[in-house]
Amino acid sequence: MTLRLHNFFRSSTSARVRAALNIKGLTYEYVPYVLRAGETRTKEYLERNAQGLIPTLELPDGTHLSQSLPIMEWLEEMHPTPPLLPRNPIARARVRGLAQMLACEVHPLNNLRVLLHLRDTYGADDAAQATWFVHWVKTTFDAMEAALADNSDTGRFCHGDSPSMADICLVAQVWNNRRFDLKPDHWPTLARIHAACLDVPEIAAAAPEQQPDAA
Amino acid sequence: MTLRLHNFFRSSTSARVRAALNIKGLTYEYVPYVLRAGETRTKEYLERNAQGLIPTLELPDGTHLSQSLPIMEWLEEMHPTPPLLPRNPIARARVRGLAQMLACEVHPLNNLRVLLHLRDTYGADDAAQATWFVHWVKTTFDAMEAALADNSDTGRFCHGDSPSMADICLVAQVWNNRRFDLKPDHWPTLARIHAACLDVPEIAAAAPEQQPDAA
Numbered sequence A, B: 001m002t003l004r005l006h007n008f009f010r011s012s013t014s015a016r017v018r019a020a021l022n023i024k025g026l027t028y029e030y031v032p033y034v035l036r037a038g039e040t041r042t043k044e045y046l047e048r049n050a051q052g053l054i055p056t057l058e059l060p061d062g063t064h065l066s067q068s069l070p071i072m073e074w075l076e077e078m079h080p081t082p083p084l085l086p087r088n089p090i091a092r093a094r095v096r097g098l099a100q101m102l103a104c105e106v107h108p109l110n111n112l113r114v115l116l117h118l119r120d121t122y123g124a125d126d127a128a129q130a131t132w133f134v135h136w137v138k139t140t141f142d143a144m145e146a147a148l149a150d151n152s153d154t155g156r157f158c159h160g161d162s163p164s165m166a167d168i169c170l171v172a173q174v175w176n177n178r179r180f181d182l183k184p185d186h187w188p189t190l191a192r193i194h195a196a197c198l199d200v201p202e203i204a205a206a207a208p209e210q211q212p213d214a215a
Helices: A012-023 A043-048 A068-078 A089-105 A112-122 A126-149 A165-180 A188-198 B012-023 B043-048 B068-078 B089-105 B112-122 B126-149 B165-180 B188-198
Strands: A003-007 A028-032 A056-058 A064-066 B003-007 B028-032 B056-058 B064-066
Touching (some): A012 A165, A089 B068, A112 A126, B003 B012, B012 B165, B089 B165, B126 B188
Antiparallel strands (some): A056 A064
């Protein structure tokens, strides 16, 4: 009876959940999918996750949880230590707001199905897809840099000195950005926090290249 | 000393927070912004919300909270009754997952700045922008219909018989869809739940046309 994570090594939403599971000290069975081969569009997978998206966390009782941030919230409620959210409600709102900046305003615009839709609708080639991807990362990274640099609650990590949901979303997005050769150096606070995240073994172990299905 | 909501009548993320505030029985000062006039891109507003997005909830102590779902989570933590999330952790994950389907996979792809970026980058005219908008609504509404129709936890609302964060996100998206003449009739469960939401006076009062800045 164990947790099963339906995911893909390169998926940044999958990386978020892997990092959260690692920080919580939970072991899980790794179930890989090849997105470009349509493995998340099968009838069997759609019964697990109606959107045909990854990740899905399968619980020992057969329940399937979808969407990475709600999965992290569930982990936080069931396994509160070590925490991925601070205790103070305003601080929790700040961390969730930073996480959501990346989860809403970067990733959904840049995932594979959107890039393919741009190609099919507007003939966007690889270079045009990269321009689109980088545009939305820069738009939100600029705002996130301002929000973090200008706030005394920012510490070694996005909020204080321990990693939270916001840091997990940040490091996963920076991993994703490597596909388009976009380094975090342009955003000094984000780059510093990203480096701090990589010093956390539980986060580093969630990196794409550490997964069994990595090419 | 009151809450101030920086928002815009037609914004669906603003409507989510208005509905949540109304359900919680909280009064607030309504501060309207005209997006197309750049009123959320001023230096003053960017100090409130680094992304230049609405809504922002300003607390009596001067704290500014951004991102609609984290704002709703804060409201839920501070004012737990009536609840916007069920008690059971798996049920909470289900409601948050449904809310996030709309918050991540529909709205960020379809908001004004993305439609304008499509126009500027690919010459997408009004008709092409409408096609893009409808494509992403249909993709997620199809999945949400399947997720709701096929689950015994679905009741009068998305989860059981009282409105939750998921219902609020649904009704706000259906309001947004009216701009492109997209009715919910094609999705029977979504249409039924949307109608049930409109019977809740606190939700109905959050509709765009009920706001002081409605055209």
